[in-house]
Amino acid sequence: MPRMMILLGVLLALVGGFTPASAADATAAPRVHVIVIDKMAYGPMPTGVRAGDIIEWTNHDILEHSATARDGHFDIDLKPGASGRITAAAGAIEFFCKFHPTMTGTVAVK
Numbered sequence: 001m002p003r004m005m006i007l008l009g010v011l012l013a014l015v016g017g018f019t020p021a022s023a024a025d026a027t028a029a030p031r032v033h034v035i036v037i038d039k040m041a042y043g044p045m046p047t048g049v050r051a052g053d054i055i056e057w058t059n060h061d062i063l064e065h066s067a068t069a070r071d072g073h074f075d076i077d078l079k080p081g082a083s084g085r086i087t088a089a090a091g092a093i094e095f096f097c098k099f100h101p102t103m104t105g106t107v108a109v110k
Helices: 001-017 021-026
Strands: 032-038 053-060 065-069 075-078 083-087 091-097 104-109
Touching: 032 104, 053 065, 053 075, 075 083
Parallel strands: 032 053
Antiparallel strands: 053 083, 065 075, 065 091, 091 104
8 A cells, every 4th residue: 555655646747747845936926026115214124025025115205315325235216195015035034224223123034
């Protein structure tokens, strides 16, 4: 019986009926995670962000803001009503508003 299960597993793998979990994760479409800016603050930080996902900042405030990386990798100016995006890399993404430096945020990316 165990030999039959092994043969069945190999057969399914050969005809494409079986996808290992790691291969399925690698082909998953990137998700978009939105951070809303309103009332001089970044909204709640998204959770479950993975490398390759999109992080989008949307400015719902009446003032201009930015999403500026502490490490200099991005600097997105956001006029009222505007949005901007980056593709997330693994690690902590620390950012702030260059117009209002007390506005800060960090997104953890797996």
